[in-house]
Amino acid sequence: MGRRRQDRFGKQARNDGYPARSVYKLEEIDRRVRLFRQGQRVLDLGGAPGSWALYASKKVGKNGRVLSIDIQGFGIDPLPNLELRVCDVRDLVEEEKSQNAYDVVMSDMAPKTSGYRDQDQYRSFKLVSMATEIAAATLKEGGYFVAKIFQGPDFEEARNNLRPLFQKVRIIRPKAVRSESYEVFLVGEKRKPLDSVESESP
Ligand SMILES: C[S@@+](CC[C@H](N)C(=O)[O-])C[C@H]1O[C@@H](n2cnc3c(N)ncnc32)[C@H](O)[C@@H]1O
DSSP: OOHHHHHHHHHHHHHHTOSOTTHHHHHHHHHHHOOOOTTOEEEEESOOSOHHHHHHHHHHOTTOEEEEEESSOOSSOOBTTEEEEESOGGGGHHHHHTSOOEEEEEEOOOOOOOSOHHHHHHHHHHHHHHHHHHHHHHEEEEEEEEEEEEOSTTHHHHHHHHTTTEEEEEEEOOTTSOTTOOEEEEEEEEEOOHHHHHHHOO
8 A cells, every 4th residue: 555545544633633543443443343332331452642542432422431541641631431541551450350341442552663573573462462361351241352463473372362252353454554564453253251251261
């Protein structure tokens, strides 16, 4: 895909009032999978500057709730149905596990890239593993999971970790992903009943 088409997403994001072009990745995933419905509870991991969080808050409406977490500050303001929290997701794993269930857990978390592809991929894998752990503990039956991952040697393991949890696991590479990027999104559809997950665990 050419740079011009890629840049179109940045311009469109500014026109649509989103702080980052990444919103069109989520929009495409939502269009293909139907992630969101009015009234849902959504957990957004690695949410700054805030495009995914804003998009989700619109989709779940005034009776829904979105909690977005990032180590960096956000480029948007909180809303009545959108809470923004600045902290490391690593510090939240235990706390989030005791929270009420979510309908959607999504992670656009990415490590600071070092330029060493294997190292960056491994860090991305570790972030996805943490997001999977949180989703396993907090997603309702029938819930959805989305996580960005850099493709590499650990990719299959990340995908396999989702299979016992979801009825279907898909890989989606939205059009808004830059052509030079090796990121894709793992999507877990319809969380299996909790008792079936327990009985499949080793
Ligand atoms: C690509 S950006 C997310 C963009 C966001 N989805 C949006 O639409 O505006 C990736 C984010 O992951 C965050 N991140 C990486 N590791 C994290 C961690 N351990 N805890 C919380 N946030 C993390 C980074 O600070 C960065 O803001």
